Amino acid sequence: MVETLTSKDVRSVIEDQIEELARRNKEPEWMTRIRYKGLEAFEKAPLNDPVIDEEQLLQFIAKPEVEGLPEHIESLDDLPPEMRALLDRLGISEVEQKYIAGLAVQTDTGVIYNQFIREWAKRGLIVLPMEEALKKYPEVIKEHFLRLFNAGESKLTAYHTAVWNGGIFLYVKEGLKVPFPLHLFFLIQESSLAQAPHIIIIAGPNSQVHLIEGCTAPILVRHSLHLDMTEAYLHKGAKVQLTVLQNWPEYVHTRPMTRAMVGEEARFINTTVSLGSGKSNVANPKYWVAENGYVELNGIILGQKDWYVDLGGEMSLKGRGARGINASKAVIMDESKVITRGKIVAEARGTKGHISCDALLMSDKAVMETYPGLVSRVDDAELSHEAAIGRIREEELFYLMSRGLSEEKATQLIVKGFLEPMLKDIPVEFLVEIRKIIELAVTGGM
Amino acid sequence: MVETLTSKDVRSVIEDQIEELARRNKEPEWMTRIRYKGLEAFEKAPLNDPVIDEEQLLQFIAKPEVEGLPEHIESLDDLPPEMRALLDRLGISEVEQKYIAGLAVQTDTGVIYNQFIREWAKRGLIVLPMEEALKKYPEVIKEHFLRLFNAGESKLTAYHTAVWNGGIFLYVKEGLKVPFPLHLFFLIQESSLAQAPHIIIIAGPNSQVHLIEGCTAPILVRHSLHLDMTEAYLHKGAKVQLTVLQNWPEYVHTRPMTRAMVGEEARFINTTVSLGSGKSNVANPKYWVAENGYVELNGIILGQKDWYVDLGGEMSLKGRGARGINASKAVIMDESKVITRGKIVAEARGTKGHISCDALLMSDKAVMETYPGLVSRVDDAELSHEAAIGRIREEELFYLMSRGLSEEKATQLIVKGFLEPMLKDIPVEFLVEIRKIIELAVTGGM
Incomplete structure (x- = not known):
C-alpha cells in the first residue's frame, strides 16, 4: 500500500459501489440519496480505527450478489454446502425441526431466508431482507434508517451508509411474543469483501423477540470486513434479546455498530460471544434507556493469536429508574490484545448501573486493558464497577x-x-x- | 479575552519573565538555557488543559520576589502576618516546638526556610531553596532537573520549564532516617501570579523522609496559578512520604505535576487532601516502580461550588514484584465536577495493582466521572479496580x-x-x- 489515494480516487471507489448497489437492488431513489450522503460525509469524517487505515478500508468492496443462491430456504437442503457445514458445526442440524423456523442467512451481500417466516407476518412478525423491506415498507424504513447514527461520525459509519448491503428488517407487533428464536447467519465467502448489513429492529409495545446472529467464514485468501449496523427501537414494555455468536476466522475484521433506544419499562439483553472474533473487532455501541428501562450487555471474549479486540459501549440512563449492566469476561491467549471500555452515564434520578470486567491472561505476551467509565449527573444514582485481571x-x-x-x-x-x-x-x-x-x-x- | 496573541506576543511574554528571573536569581547560564528550551517548546506543545486556554495561561506571570521577607525563619515571629494566620489555622503554632524544625515557606515566588535545617546538613539532610541549590550543587541539579518530564509534552510543562520559580531541593543521605516531618508551605498573595515551584527529592538508599506541603492563599482579586513540578528519585530501599494539603481558595488554579522513579524495594506514599482545591485542579502524575518497589496514592477530594477537579495518575510496574495502590474518596457538593483517572500498567511478572474510587454525591448538580485503567502485559500480574458512586x-x-x-x-x-x-x-x-x-x-x- 505505497500509493496514496487522491480524494478523486476515493470518490470513484465509493461511487462505483453505490451505483452498482442501486442498480442491482432497484432501490428507491431516496435510499440512493442516503448512500450519497455517506459518500459526501466520508472525506471529512474522522477514521477512529486503531487497525484499519483509509486505504485498507476502501479495499473492502461490496460485491454483487453471489449467483446460484436459492431465494428462500424451505429446509437445510436448500443451503449452499459451506453454510450447511457451518450450521452443522453450530449444532443446528440436530434441532432443525425447531429452529429452521426463523432462519435468515446473509452470504456475502445477499440475504436468503425462510419462507415459513412469511406466514407469521399475518400475526404481526415481519422479517424481511432490508432490500425488500425498502420496497414494502418505505415509510417505516425512512423513519428508522440511520436515526441512531450520523453518517459523518466516522469513516466507518460513512462507508457503511454508502455501501450497506443486506441485513434484515425485523418488526414485532404490539403484544406479540415470538415463541421461537430467530436466527440470522452471516457468512463471508469472498476475499476483500465489505459485508455491510443494515439491521433495523422495531419491537412494539409489550412485544417479545429473541434474535440470534451467527457469523463465520471459511479460510479466505485475503482479509474481508464485516461492517454491520444495527438500530433497535424498543417500545414501552418490549423485551428484545440479541445474541451474537462471532466465530470469524482471523481473516475478517469486524466492526459491529449496535445502538438501541430502550423505551419505558423495556428490556434489551445483548450477549456477544467472541470466540473467533477475527483479526480485529472494534465496537462503539450506544444505548439510551428511558424510565424504568433495562439494558444488559454481556461479553464473552476469547482472544487468540495476534487478534485485537476493542469493545466499547456507552449507556445513557435517561429516564428515572433506568438500569444498566455491562459485564465482560475475557480469556486472552498467545499475543492477543483485548481492550474493554464500558461507560455508564446516569442522567436521571434513581438510576443504577454496574460495569464489571474479569480477564484471565494465559500467556506472557497477551495484553489486557480495561477502561470502564462512570459518570453521574444526579445525586441519587448508584453506579459501580469492578475488574480483576490475573492468571x-x-x-x-x-x-x-x-x-x-x-x-x-x-x-x-x-x-x-x-x-x-x-x-x-x-x-x-x-x-x-x-x-x-x-x-x-x-x-x-x- | 477577545484579542488573540500572535506568536511574537507569546514569545515576548515568556522571554520577559525568563530574563527577569535569570537576572534576579543570578542563575547559572545552563539553567537559563533550559528556560529557553521551555520557551522554544511552548508554541508546538499541545495545551491538554480542560479549563485554562493559552491566553489565560500567559496572563499568569512569575512576579519578582516580594520585598520585606526575612531570609531565614528562627521562630514564628519572623513570618509575615498572613503566613502566621495560615499556620495558626493549620494548628502549627501549638506544636511549634516540634515542627518548626523543618519549615520552608514559599510566598508567591520566594522561598524562606528555617536555619535549623542547615545544621542537619552535616548529618546528610539538605533542604535548600531551588535557586540556592543551583549554585551549591549544580552537578546534582543538572542531572535531575527535568529528567522525568519533557518540556514539550504540554504547554503547562513548557511554561513551567521557562518560568519556574522557587521550590526546594531535598536530599537525604544513604541510611539517614529523618525523625521529623519537613513542612513546605505555599502561599499565594498576589493576583495573576504564576507560582511555579520546582521540587527535586533525592532519597538515598535506605533513607527515610516525610515531606508535608500545605497550600493556601488569602482571597485574591483575580485568579492565580499554582504550577508546581515535583521530581522524586527514590534509591534502593528508600521510603518517602509526601503529604499534600491543598486548601486553595476558589481563585487559584492548580496543576500539580508529580513524578517519581521508585527504586528497588523503595516505598513512595503520596497522600493528597484536596479540601479547597481551587477553581480547578488537574494533575497527570507518573510513577515508575522497580523490583519489589511500592507506590501508594491516596486522594481525598472535597468538591464545592463550581470547582473542577481532574486527577489522573499512571503507575508503571516495571520490576518484578512491584506493587501499586491508587485509592480515592470524593465528597462532591453544589455544582462541582470531579473526575478521577488512575491507571496501572503491569509490565513485569508478579506485580500487583489496585485502583479504587468511591464518591458521595451531595447535590443534584454535582458530577462525578471515574475512568480507571488497567493494562497487563504479563500473564501473572494481579490487577483489579472497584468503584462506587452514590449518595x-x-x-x-x-x-x-x-x-x-x-x-x-x-x-x-x-x-x-x-x-x-x-x-x-x-x-x-x-x-x-x-x-x-x-x-x-x-x-x-x-
Whole structure:
C-alpha cells in the first residue's frame, strides 16, 4: 500500500459501489440519496480505527450478489454446502425441526431466508431482507434508517451508509411474543469483501423477540470486513434479546455498530460471544434507556493469536429508574490484545448501573486493558464497577492436578468455570459448540 | 479575552519573565538555557488543559520576589502576618516546638526556610531553596532537573520549564532516617501570579523522609496559578512520604505535576487532601516502580461550588514484584465536577495493582466521572479496580436521626465516616483542622 489515494480516487471507489448497489437492488431513489450522503460525509469524517487505515478500508468492496443462491430456504437442503457445514458445526442440524423456523442467512451481500417466516407476518412478525423491506415498507424504513447514527461520525459509519448491503428488517407487533428464536447467519465467502448489513429492529409495545446472529467464514485468501449496523427501537414494555455468536476466522475484521433506544419499562439483553472474533473487532455501541428501562450487555471474549479486540459501549440512563449492566469476561491467549471500555452515564434520578470486567491472561505476551467509565449527573444514582485481571491461580491448578487431572484438563476446567456464569442466556444448542471451541482454544494455547 | 496573541506576543511574554528571573536569581547560564528550551517548546506543545486556554495561561506571570521577607525563619515571629494566620489555622503554632524544625515557606515566588535545617546538613539532610541549590550543587541539579518530564509534552510543562520559580531541593543521605516531618508551605498573595515551584527529592538508599506541603492563599482579586513540578528519585530501599494539603481558595488554579522513579524495594506514599482545591485542579502524575518497589496514592477530594477537579495518575510496574495502590474518596457538593483517572500498567511478572474510587454525591448538580485503567502485559500480574458512586443512604441518615442527631449532624457524621479510612497517614496535628473544614463544608452545602 505505497500509493496514496487522491480524494478523486476515493470518490470513484465509493461511487462505483453505490451505483452498482442501486442498480442491482432497484432501490428507491431516496435510499440512493442516503448512500450519497455517506459518500459526501466520508472525506471529512474522522477514521477512529486503531487497525484499519483509509486505504485498507476502501479495499473492502461490496460485491454483487453471489449467483446460484436459492431465494428462500424451505429446509437445510436448500443451503449452499459451506453454510450447511457451518450450521452443522453450530449444532443446528440436530434441532432443525425447531429452529429452521426463523432462519435468515446473509452470504456475502445477499440475504436468503425462510419462507415459513412469511406466514407469521399475518400475526404481526415481519422479517424481511432490508432490500425488500425498502420496497414494502418505505415509510417505516425512512423513519428508522440511520436515526441512531450520523453518517459523518466516522469513516466507518460513512462507508457503511454508502455501501450497506443486506441485513434484515425485523418488526414485532404490539403484544406479540415470538415463541421461537430467530436466527440470522452471516457468512463471508469472498476475499476483500465489505459485508455491510443494515439491521433495523422495531419491537412494539409489550412485544417479545429473541434474535440470534451467527457469523463465520471459511479460510479466505485475503482479509474481508464485516461492517454491520444495527438500530433497535424498543417500545414501552418490549423485551428484545440479541445474541451474537462471532466465530470469524482471523481473516475478517469486524466492526459491529449496535445502538438501541430502550423505551419505558423495556428490556434489551445483548450477549456477544467472541470466540473467533477475527483479526480485529472494534465496537462503539450506544444505548439510551428511558424510565424504568433495562439494558444488559454481556461479553464473552476469547482472544487468540495476534487478534485485537476493542469493545466499547456507552449507556445513557435517561429516564428515572433506568438500569444498566455491562459485564465482560475475557480469556486472552498467545499475543492477543483485548481492550474493554464500558461507560455508564446516569442522567436521571434513581438510576443504577454496574460495569464489571474479569480477564484471565494465559500467556506472557497477551495484553489486557480495561477502561470502564462512570459518570453521574444526579445525586441519587448508584453506579459501580469492578475488574480483576490475573492468571489461573497455581493453587487451583495444583488442587485439580492432585485429584488426578492432567494440567491441560485442569486448565480447561478452570477456564470453563470462569466463563460459565456469562453463558446463562445462550440457547442450549449453541452451548455444546461454544464449550468445544473454548476447550480446543485453551488446549492449543498451552 | 477577545484579542488573540500572535506568536511574537507569546514569545515576548515568556522571554520577559525568563530574563527577569535569570537576572534576579543570578542563575547559572545552563539553567537559563533550559528556560529557553521551555520557551522554544511552548508554541508546538499541545495545551491538554480542560479549563485554562493559552491566553489565560500567559496572563499568569512569575512576579519578582516580594520585598520585606526575612531570609531565614528562627521562630514564628519572623513570618509575615498572613503566613502566621495560615499556620495558626493549620494548628502549627501549638506544636511549634516540634515542627518548626523543618519549615520552608514559599510566598508567591520566594522561598524562606528555617536555619535549623542547615545544621542537619552535616548529618546528610539538605533542604535548600531551588535557586540556592543551583549554585551549591549544580552537578546534582543538572542531572535531575527535568529528567522525568519533557518540556514539550504540554504547554503547562513548557511554561513551567521557562518560568519556574522557587521550590526546594531535598536530599537525604544513604541510611539517614529523618525523625521529623519537613513542612513546605505555599502561599499565594498576589493576583495573576504564576507560582511555579520546582521540587527535586533525592532519597538515598535506605533513607527515610516525610515531606508535608500545605497550600493556601488569602482571597485574591483575580485568579492565580499554582504550577508546581515535583521530581522524586527514590534509591534502593528508600521510603518517602509526601503529604499534600491543598486548601486553595476558589481563585487559584492548580496543576500539580508529580513524578517519581521508585527504586528497588523503595516505598513512595503520596497522600493528597484536596479540601479547597481551587477553581480547578488537574494533575497527570507518573510513577515508575522497580523490583519489589511500592507506590501508594491516596486522594481525598472535597468538591464545592463550581470547582473542577481532574486527577489522573499512571503507575508503571516495571520490576518484578512491584506493587501499586491508587485509592480515592470524593465528597462532591453544589455544582462541582470531579473526575478521577488512575491507571496501572503491569509490565513485569508478579506485580500487583489496585485502583479504587468511591464518591458521595451531595447535590443534584454535582458530577462525578471515574475512568480507571488497567493494562497487563504479563500473564501473572494481579490487577483489579472497584468503584462506587452514590449518595448517602436514607436508611443510614434516618437511623442516626432516630438516635437524636439533627439531619446536619447525621450527614456530617456519615461524610466523616466515609473519608476517615483515607486519613490514616495524616499527621494528627492536621487532622483536627481537616475534620473541621469537612464539617463546615458539608454544613454549608446542605
